[in-house]
Amino acid sequence: THQWRGIIEEYRDRLPVTSATPVVTLLEGGTPLVPAQTLSARTGCDVYLKVEGANPTGSFKDRGMTMAITRAKQEGARAVICASTGNTSASAAAYAVRAGMVCAVLVPQGKIALGKMGQALVHGARILQVDGNFDDCLTLARELADKYPVALVNSVNPVRIEGQKTAAFEIVDALGDAPDVHVLPVGNAGNITAYWKGYREYAADGAATRTPRMWGFQAAGSAPIVNGAPVLKPQTIATAIRIGNPASWAFAEAARDESGGLIEAVTDRQILSAYRLLASREGVFVEPASAASVAGLLKAAEEGKVDPGQRIVCTVTGNGLKDPDWAVAGAPQPVTVPIDAAAAAERLDL
Numbered sequence: 001t002h003q004w005r006g007i008i009e010e011y012r013d014r015l016p017v018t019s020a021t022p023v024v025t026l027l028e029g030g031t032p033l034v035p036a037q038t039l040s041a042r043t044g045c046d047v048y049l050k051v052e053g054a055n056p057t058g059s060f061k062d063r064g065m066t067m068a069i070t071r072a073k074q075e076g077a078r079a080v081i082c083a084s085t086g087n088t089s090a091s092a093a094a095y096a097v098r099a100g101m102v103c104a105v106l107v108p109q110g111k112i113a114l115g116k117m118g119q120a121l122v123h124g125a126r127i128l129q130v131d132g133n134f135d136d137c138l139t140l141a142r143e144l145a146d147k148y149p150v151a152l153v154n155s156v157n158p159v160r161i162e163g164q165k166t167a168a169f170e171i172v173d174a175l176g177d178a179p180d181v182h183v184l185p186v187g188n189a190g191n192i193t194a195y196w197k198g199y200r201e202y203a204a205d206g207a208a209t210r211t212p213r214m215w216g217f218q219a220a221g222s223a224p225i226v227n228g229a230p231v232l233k234p235q236t237i238a239t240a241i242r243i244g245n246p247a248s249w250a251f252a253e254a255a256r257d258e259s260g261g262l263i264e265a266v267t268d269r270q271i272l273s274a275y276r277l278l279a280s281r282e283g284v285f286v287e288p289a290s291a292a293s294v295a296g297l298l299k300a301a302e303e304g305k306v307d308p309g310q311r312i313v314c315t316v317t318g319n320g321l322k323d324p325d326w327a328v329a330g331a332p333q334p335v336t337v338p339i340d341a342a343a344a345a346e347r348l349d350l
């Protein structure tokens, strides 16, 4: 058969597993690399979207979570815990179900999208809303994992990075080589760390002839790496990346510097504009945080920082259905019609 087998089976020789490892999978990965027509026309480049919202729980987190839950199972854990802005908790909750484990999640109160909360709830996670932000949740999760019998599955767990690096492998496998530039949203900075590791490993093994420049974009109100200091009260409508003190800060700077890349900020307005462009011009519905990569590419192009003719991949990290409020807000109300073809046709200007 030709069914995709999930990232652990597809990239087994490049991941820390053995034949005895009890693989916990929802067949994540194998996501589409979609040519982006409008973005290519606007930049004069060949732009592709790595559509990570096509993963089983709707975000790239599944790549890391199959590894983290698999490893927790191998080590005999009965319970896992994570701090999350929503997607990690949705993913952990689903994979914990597959593994027969209890899943505890710590989320910033009132600051996670409804779809993500719904996922954690329907998968039966134990949810604690913390009176604080993501950074406070992560501090608390680390302390609980230190003191109690529960395994931490945040991206500070290095096997998460191992799983997430497979997205870079898939891109090189699809394109035949690494792109010139890879663009990502940056929150806790695990994903940019993972892609850079994946690209470097492929280049070192001769599976790619080069590595891309890594471009990361934070939301302007939550841009500690850009500012050079933690943000105590991070703000942005892109709740997934509302993070003031990223755990993988130093790794993200290394990815930027070693690749000759950049980490900059985009405003909420630029994020929402890219969000609408992706939906209305490319047919790809992402959540707001995901649009930060595309907002960053468009900003760089306007500033003349994008040389035409390059091959550029933007990761869009999460599915738009997770946080549909921004799709509905400001859109015209659908009109109501009777069951009558003539009336419907008139409304449709046919």
Ligand code: F0G
Residues within 6 Å of the ligand: 059, 061, 083, 084, 085, 086, 087, 088, 089, 155, 185, 186, 187, 188, 189, 190, 191, 192, 240, 241, 287, 289, 290, 317, 318
């Ligand atoms: N995009 C989405 C949709 C995310 O959910 C996240 C992170 C990021 C981008 C940023 O990735 O943290 O590796 O730099 N979400 C985490 C969570 C924090 O809890 O779901 P990063």
